[in-house]
Amino acid sequence: MKKIGVVGTENMLDLLIRALEYYESDYKIEQSVLVDGVCNDTDRMYELVMLSDMEFVVIASDKDDYFLYENLVKKAADDKKREVKIRFLHPYLKYIHHFHLFNYEKLFLDREDYANSIDYLEFHVTDNCNLNCKGCAHFSNIVSGNKNTDFLSWEKDMLRLKELVENIYTIRIMGGEPFLNLELGKFVVKTREMFPQSMIHVVSNGMLLNKVDRDVFHLIRENDVTIDISYYPEVDRDKVVEILEAERLRYRISTVSTDEFLKYMNLKGDSDIGRAYAGCGFKECHFLYEGKVSVCAFPLLVKYFNDYFHENVDAGCGIDLYSPKVKKGMLRGLLNRPVDACRYCAVDKEPIPWKGHWLNADKSDWCVEGKKKWNG
Incomplete structure (x- = not known):
C-alpha cells in the first residue's frame, strides 16, 4: 500500500475515505490533520510531514481554501527541513453523487492542474x-x-x-x-x-x-x-x-x-x-x-x-x-x-x-x- 497524509476538513476526509474504498485504491491514509482555516494541532502537522515513505500529502477541503492549507503544510515541512510532495483532492468529487461518474485517475491533482480550473x-x-x-x-x-x-x-x-x-x-x-x-x-x-x-x-x-x-x-x-x-x-x-x-x-x-x-x-x-x-x-x-x-x-x-x-x-x-x-x-x-x-x-x-x-x-x-x- 502507498502511504499518504491528508490535511483538510472533516467532510472531505470522510469523502476521500469512501472514495478510496470504492475504487479499491492502493493508497492508504496514514495520518490526517483536520484544519478549519488555522492549524491548532501543530504537533500532529509536524508528525505528518515527518512520516517516512509517504507518497504525498493530500489537501482536501470542502471550501476553496486549498492554497491556505498548502501553505500550512509547507511551513511545517520547512520547520522540520523536510521535502514533502503536495497534491490536491479533485474538487469535482464534492459535486457528484455517485463515484462511478468520476475518473479515478484524476483523483489527485498537482498544483498547476488545480490552479488552472x-x-x-x-x-x-x-x-x-x-x-x-x-x-x-x-x-x-x-x-x-x-x-x-x-x-x-x-x-x-x-x-x-x-x-x-x-x-x-x-x-x-x-x-x-x-x-x-x-x-x-x-x-x-x-x-x-x-x-x-x-x-x-x-x-x-x-x-x-x-x-x-x-x-x-x-x-x-x-x-x-x-x-x-x-x-x-x-x-x-x-x-x-x-x-x-x-x-x-x-x-x-x-x-x-x-x-x-x-x-x-x-x-x-x-x-x-x-x-x-x-x-x-x-x-x-x-x-x-x-x-x-x-x-x-x-x-x-x-x-x-x-x-x-x-x-x-x-x-x-x-x-x-x-x-x-x-x-x-x-x-x-x-x-x-x-x-x-x-x-x-x-x-x-x-x-x-x-x-x-x-x-x-x-x-x-x-x-x-x-x-x-x-x-x-
Missing part, C-alpha cells in the same frame, strides 16, 4: 423571466425590454475564459428563464464544445417546457446536459416531470417547492466584508456577464436595481476577462475571496414569502429591515 460558473442566456419572483436575486422582475444575451459576444467571452482556465467542473446556464431565449440550443452546444468535461446544467422553472421546440430538447440530450428545475408553488411538478421523462432528459427537481426567498441587501453598504462573505450562500456562484466574471451575480446585475430605483449601489464591476493583468491560473484565487461588493450584503438575511409575477417592486423586497433574521 474553477469549480463553478453560471451565466445568463437572458435576463428576462416569465415568473418574475418578488425579490429575485438576479433582479429579473425589474428588467425592462428584451435582454437576451448576444451569442457572438458570449462566445467571445467563453473563448477568452478557455484561455484562462482549462476546465470548469460545473457550468449552469441560467436566466431569467433560459427557455425564453430561442437560441438556447446554440449556447448548449457551444458550451459543451468548449468544456467537454464539465457538468452542464440548464436551470429553469419548467413552466415553458410544453412550448419548447423539440430540437432544443434533442440538443440538450445529445450534449449530456441536465435540466435543473426550480420548483416554485406555481409549477405543476407532475406535468414538468412527465415532459422531461417523455423527452428522455436527465433532470433534477426538488420534492418540496420553494415558499421563501431571502432579503440580502444592506443598502447602507457598511457590512463587515469578511463576515458577509463568510456567511454568504452565493459566494461560490461565480458569474460570467458581458466580458467580466465576478464572485456572484450581484456586482454585475445590481445595475437593474440602480436603474429601477434611481440608486447608486457601487458594487464594483467584477474581473475584466480582457485585462492584461489577468493571466492563466489566476481566476481561482481572484474569484474565491471577499470583494468590495460584499459590504452591500447583509450579515443577517431576512426571509420573505415567495410571490410570483411581482411587478410592483419595492426596495424592501431586497433590502433588510432589521426585523426577523436568518443566519445562513
